[in-house]
Amino acid sequence: MPATKTISAHHYNIAQLRVESWNNLKSESTKLENSNRGTADEKKHKDNLRKSLQEIQGVESYFAYPGLGRVNALKEMLDRQEHTALTNKIAEITKYLVSDRYRSSPDHEDEDFGIEAGEKGEIADGNKRNYFEVLFLEDISPKEEVKLRNDLRDLRTAGDQFSYGVVVQRCFQDAMIALLFNPNIQAVVVRYAPPYHSKKITLLIKPFIQNVLKLDLSKVPQAELGPLFGTLIRKFRPELDTYYVTDTSLGNLKDNTLKSFRRIFYRAEDLQELHLTILRGISERYETPFFSALKEYSKKPTGIFHAMPISRGNSVFKSRWINDFGNFYGRNMFLAETSSTTGGLDSLLQPKGSLKKAQERASDAYGSRNTFFVTNGTSTANKIVVQALVRPGDVILIDRDCHKSHHYGLVLSGAYPVYLDSYPIEKYSMYGAVPLEQIKEKLLRLKKAGRLELVKMLLLTNCTFDGLVYNVEKVMEEILAIKPDMIFLWDEAWFAFAGFTYNYKQRTGMYVAQKLYGKYKSNSYREQYANHLKELKDGELPRMPNPDEVRIRVYSTQSTHKTLSSFRQGSMIHIWDEDFRRKTENTFMEAYMTHTSTSPNYQMLASLDVGRRQVQFEGYELVEKSIELAMVLRAKINDHPRLNKYFDVLTVSDFIPGEYRESGLTEYYSPAEGWNRMETAWEKDEFVLDPTKITLHIGRTGVDGDTFKNKYLMDKFNIQINKTSRNTVLFMTNIGTTRGSVTYLTNALLKIADELDQEFKPLSQKENKIRQDRIHSLTKDYPPLPDFSYFHESFQAVPGVPGGNIREAFFLAYNEENYEYIPLGECLPSMEEGRTLVASAFIIPYPPGFPVLVPGQVVSEEIIHFLTALDVSEIHGYRPDLGLRIFREKVLNRQKTVTSMGAMGGAGKKKLTN
Template sequence: MNPVSRVLVVSDDAAWQADVLAELAAVAGKMANPFGLCFEGVGRSSDALARAGSDGEVQIVLVDKGLKEKGTTQPAVQLANQINRLRPELSLYILLQDDDEKVVMEELASHAIDGYFYRDERDFNGWFRILAAEMGEKAATPFYDKLKQYVRMAKDSWHTPGHAGGDSLKGSPWVGDFYDFVGEEMLRADLSVSVPMLDSLLHPTGVIAEAQTLAAKAFGAKKTYFATNGTSTSNKVIFQTLLAPGDKLLLDRNCHKSVHHGVILSGAQPVYLDSSVNRQYGIFGPVPKQVIFDAIAANPDARVLILTSCTYDGLRYDLKPIIEAAHTAGIKVIVDEAWYGHARFHHAFRPTALESGADYVTQSTHKILSAFSQASMIHVNDPTFDEHLFRENFNMHTSTSPQYNLIASLDVARKQAVTEGFRLLDRALKLAQELRQKINSTGAFRVLELDDLLPESVSGDGVQLDPTKLTVDISQSGYSADELQRALFERFNIQIEKSTFNTITLLLTVGTTRSKMSRLFDALLRLAKEQRPPRVLGKMPEIPGFSRLACLPRDAFYEAGERLPLLDDDGLPNPALTGRVCCDQIVPYPPGIPVLVPGQVIEANIVAYMARLLKTQKSIEMHGLAEEGGEFCVRVLRNDELTGLPSRAWFN
């Protein structure tokens, strides 16, 4: 299938426009045209915006600087800026009459413009070559192309990895099926730093550097770095770059556990902000805006604020006023956009965190776009960015033997996002709306809307919902969440994203198809027709609020401590834990919010919460508890250890 790259020529000079379109079409018919450049005209700004906002095959817009529209003094300038806001991945060229017009455009819209043509030059072969080259740059995958080239060179491998391009597996009576399953090309492309032409992720100067530069342009960053250890490692890298031991940071308690691990590794002093809670559905939302503002005001020495936007359930902050308040206080802002890496490429999802002013953004490119698992990106817009320090921390966490197929997948995912991301996301949005209606029609299942999901404490905070994340209320179906997941998997071959006690979450992406949607709807409809009576679903106990820190998390984590049982001899919450200081991060999953972090003082209600979870929520995993002799234990500081910690004085 050949691509189509539509070029819109916007001009109200109908005769001139018709001539230009005919000439460019003639050139396209006789010259090499690998990107399928084709040309169409529109006469008004409104028509151009409508086409750009609805046609995913529009790739380039040519705007006549002489465009005239009633009530607008500079319609070409206005249109350039509007197109850039609507679809920043589009290439935009201005058709000029003279150099004076170029000066005006540069003053008012230079950030939006990729180039200029002069109307009277009529060098249509030259125009076409430039536009084709523009598409070539946008569609380039420098690392992936070089990787393919190297594989096709068929070099003998006398270096790592040990399978030597799959030769150790091929033809084996024991493991030859793995060779067949994975495929020859994938194994041949599994290479190492011993191949100089493929550049180095730890010190990129060639094709990896080129691929990262293209990604920065695509996502709106000054610098972009590819990460093959996932967003978990990306968060830790940024923490160690920005925070020295004892530095204070503000963080959403609902952040991913990698953020809490980053607190330990960096030696930072955290100020935990409790998330909003939707108790009806067991869903945790953003931190209330006023809580963030109050924390900024109360901690003038804070260096960093980190937030998660959007959340696992699709709730995203109104980031701009929060970031402005943080910057006014001299605080750097990190946004974990692990679940929102697609947002740049459709106006329904924007503004992104970078567009809202964030200094650092981490994205799991593999979650929503077409990269392989573990493939992520770090985007940087920090005006005081210390690249050397960042690189030292990046290299501390990054493997010296990165998976080159992961890097290639990031290169390819970026290319797809800028060339057809709008079209694919537009399809996902339409399928999401249709799926909402179909699920609601079953009578037993209902897709929750923003008002249903939004905790009351953030109802006036401008929080928005990513419509491609569908949270379905199952309470009228007669199924428990575990039973429903099992039925979908075993009877209908469907695997969902996650669940709470009375909801399931469905994730639509650029890979969602109508056929998949049809099969899911059919499954839910069949289950609804069973007409099971609604059942009372036991709610998860409410997670206790954060207590307080007795010392830095890092200090508590690195002490040996002692292990005390969670339950006493009678099977009740162990009172001996009350008042002790936890050494580990203990996370019930789901929901994935730490109930205890290293350095936190344990209170009786926290012990009771963990004990109740173990007894009543069998599907919950309790990460961080030690298990000894069939008993769950909590690692806590010994009294002599706590007394000897220098950071203890900071919290008394």
Template sequence: MRSIGAALNDLGLEMCWTHRTTDALAVIVSDASLAALLVAWETPGTENLLTAVRSRFHRLPVFLMPSDGQDLPLWVYEVIHGYVFPMEDTPTFIAGRIAHAAEEYADRLLPPFFGALYRLEDKHRYSWHTPAHAGGVAFLKSPVGRVFFDFYGERLLRTDLSISVPELGSPLDHTGPIGEAERNAARVFGADRTFFVLNGSSTANRIAGHHAIARGDAVVVDRNCHKSVQHALTITGACPVYLVPERNGLGLAGPIRPSALDAATLSQRIESHPLATGDPTYGVITNSTYDGLCYDAVRVGELLGPVVPRLHFDEAWFAYARFNPLYARRYGMAIDERTMPGGDRPTVFATQSTHKLLAALSQASMLHVRSAERAPVDYSRLNETYNMHASTSPLYPMMASLDVAAAMMDGPSGAFLTGEAIAEAIRFRQAMTRLASRIREDGRRPEWFFEVWQPPSVLDPSTGQTVAFADADPALLATEPRCWALEPEASWHGFGGLAEGYCLLDPIKVTIVCPGADAVDGTTEWGIPARIVAAYLTRRGIVVEKTGDHTLLVLFSMGITKGKWGTLIDALTDFKQAFDADLPLQEVLPGFGPPATTLRRFCEQVHTVIRDSGAATLLDEVFTNLPEPVVAPSECHQALIRSGTERVPLSDLPDRIIATSIAVTPPGIPMLMPGEDTGPGDGPIMTYLRTLEAFDLAFPDLATEIHGAHRDAQGRYQIEVMTR
């Protein structure tokens, strides 16, 4: 065996020796650079090793050294690549067999487009085409360019190529390796066709809408939509009819009630709409929501299908759903001939920001399509729309990252990688819950701590017993969807009107709840504003995804480790200690907030303003009781570009027609859409905007980021409205 190892070293392969099963399992789970495995069958734990390989790798060559005359289980033959009998061949020959298999495995690893780009880079050809930096050479002619070159490295710049390179195919015609990569991604993600989209799912949303919506069409739209959906409505001249999601006391947007999606309710809503006419041609649902609520997509298709022939799921944050059984039926491409047979099945579009929670470069996204007979997709015509939004100078490393992201999800690795992320999120959730319990039981510290928004207990179907979430078997939580279902009228989630199994909380999207708010009752008497906690975490090098009044959202992507979430728990614990000790604010957050106060007093001051303003109630009213639509979004945009709008302060805003969307970001969900009336000065919209403005003026370090609200020199809001 030592001779085989030496021969492999001569061939450029490093032998990693392990002498214990636990060590071997650790290597298999953690080391993605493995190229082959050589194992003796009689070694204790070999079956566990082979099982781990099968669940982690796709076609990793495994060579087995069997005992003479021993029958192997049938499943082992499906895992192994071949046998090695060390005493029957020379070490050099055996090493050569292993190296050849490892080389073939490495070649098969590369998906179509990345493989072509990888091989092309090795040809060292002169470039006579764009981009002008010519593989990075131009950067070397300037001092600052040299810094840029050294920072990113030559290989990235050498693979930044022109669309005119024939070996790579065309991203506009979907030919060559690029076309192969898109077809491979369609297979992996379960679509009929997949389009690689740069500039994020914002562009993918605009492509889907621009293709499927004609001018004047009535479109059923989730009000909890990204602003890019509204852009598609503006481009097409559609008339949106909004579906209103639930809201809870924490300010989180919930699902749309199933009763709001049935045919009779939708027909009534369209008939009573002041602008919409005719049957809707398109529907848009956000899935999962920014806060991690995902629908039974098949059920949504069954409800909307009889009315809406084309259904678009904005799955910007949900690209991984197909690859773990926990999310069965909960993604757009799950709607197919098998799950929804019959003539009511709609054509389905799914737009995914691949870069958000899979491994891809920023802006790398995909548009998946599954056509149905009711509204068949002509892909050549769809491609005409695609080309209207696609660049003729794409960044090929970004496209390669899409190809690699699909390959990473292919085969057993998809379930393995998503399972790892789910497992880490569950460990964090349980650790937070246990720590909160220990603090309450200790008696020597103030009892408060940060909570996690999740079911307080779960049902174990194998025993029929209900157990506390912190005590539940992590394997149960990682595999049983019912543990995460929003049961109808359950108080922990605070949403009403749900049906059994209709909506699920995604475990990898973790909402941390600061003291001061409750899912049912809203803002409580005392509390700690989340924006102050977020500012503290930022000083500690921890950046959360989204901050509400009393909630923090953290995402457990495939890149999250125990070290990362352990550091987050430590930082939250340190914040508690600083708060309980009433340390000076400038000691905890130097340069932040008023100079002569303490952390506790500052938190109390900010929370009192939030509580007394009734912000939680106003937020619910603004997003539940929608403003009256007066003109279509496209008319507002025409007025905007032809000087038919003006910018006014809040004092002049009542009873005006909004010209651009007003969206609190993150997550960028509009509270006012173009063409809607702001309502009276004492209405919920105006009251809420004045509340936000007053808060920003009082606490500029905690100011809200609002797209569409421009600030003047004094920090007061200026809003674009239609000219009277």
């Protein structure tokens, strides 16, 4: 295997490779400096350094800093044998690169450190000058490139709020690679028609550019490549400002070209206009309407004659007893605390000013048609959407192991749930995701029963707590082929970050909604659909949506605070619904007002506004880094003999059965092979695993997940995690994860491994037998996971047809005479005697945090066995002292009669087994 391929195989992404390459350069230059002149040792280090510089040159050509110029300067210093100066310069560049100081006003003010000569590191008000880079795509000579850089440098002033470097790429492929490699790029200028093929693709960078290499655009006319590049930017990096420089007259410019670019310039126009437009575009994205208004409001001297004594901090800082509270949070928190909706502020329930602008900017950032801020979490966001879209008696297809807020939302709305079961992962006591075939099977059964018209929504969790991600496009296309007006609610509580890097983005609700809308409106799709109909056999149902009937109606609820920057409970509802204005806007606003406080937390709203700014400027980089750190942690545990003695990082094949993995990908990393690329899997497989959700199997420790979390992680190391199972613990990386925190976790796991060694050494033979039995229980004996049983016929919407009246069962239990408690140990004997037990309450073990029983559901033997084997201390809705709360038999008989009478109108419909 070539050396360069080996280097690439052991780095997940180009950022990791780049930093380690510069650290290696630093190490090698130090060795060269310390070697004796004229010796074989000096020659070896010089050859190694020259080879390393040649390799890093192929990477740095896509960055303005350090960039090709500095690498060439280093090579010249090596040729001149200036070993000490070379070592110092490499160390200096590495320090600035690794620390990111070059992007935030370094102390140095020369052109070697990202700020051009003569510029100041601070602007007039003392704030730091943010640095970014501009990509120019144009086939120009080196001399012309130097002139372009100098001309742009001359236009900059000390008062500019931002500073930028220039990256020039001379062909289409290299510009695409720069977009993927360089997160500093915030603006792109396409000048004239570039050639297509790159001459810089080496074995070193090839593994990291699969999304570029799979593009087959070499036959596209060169004149069309510039406008096409603008279109692809919207696909891969839509947050960037794009500009086009051309000589084509306005009358000859295509509509797609006009839509793809923020502004189009002509060659004869002044370069200063382009420079000012670039800065203006950055400034507009940097603006945070509500946060800025809140800051301005806090500076105003005001008289407080309304509610909230805490406003301005008056009731806090004057107090002798709670002024420590004020000192802890700081004065600005209280200066910004108000119930005012004027003075630059706004009303969340009827926004017209700064909040309206903030939500519009969020909509642009997240790719929705409408975005609404939610200040009491995604639990409330879920209830808002369900209440807005479904009426009592409507049918919802819903994954049974979704968040409990959805189940309670069904009670509020009166919709009939048709529960979908995820495939079980019994070895680790968790569930996967719902196979598409099961969704289609339930939908076709409802169609056969004549109830397809009542089906309003498909509700799925994407991604799941454990990191299972659906193929959103495939699900929507195949479901819309059966029911073209289906509404999709994707619960993306743990997936808010996914819209800011391409692999993840293509499995999000908003991205797919926009993609399918364009696809179904195209003439090419109409031709495909017509050909598809001709190929169908007699009686075969179409597998493609009818373009004349299909409607794109997609809603995503996201816990911004879970994976992006926001105060706790800060969430968003994103909407891509082509019928929103016509069918849903009024009911949505009623539901929004029903569940939204009239006294929303302004700090939370400001954090949502600022979080939007962050993802538009650095979301791509931060998300990629969080994935990189997750991969680094996975590799470290897999590679380290002291860690893999007790711990296993579960990977793709552990979570996803082979029939759902078309790509054949089984793992992201192995010590022998290095990294496997995940692009193909994320494009094609029915389910994929989000690598930032790191599930650690701890069965070989002999310690269950809950004990491991509390006794070892929390009590000893203050490491917080959200989820455990019988034999696993779940770690997550996010945009706030640092290399230091990953190192700390690794160190903690090493210490835990050492402690386990010490605990096991002095065990007697009998004690060791007990320990081996615990390990066997956690690694070999696992309780089967129960599927959803069925609704009792008293609570079926239509007897024998999927769909249950959960609302009626829920409120029937408000009368204490309608239910009784049966101890868990007496349930199976009662069932063996012929009694049917029907739950009157939600039973929700935590973890995993979803119902194993819902009101109106028949209790099965499997469910009793599961509850008996559970070793968690928290089960919502269950009273250990009393037992399961179930309906009395006389209530079921009475309810059965009522249900039968209510269903008489549908007596002619065929019954289906449940």
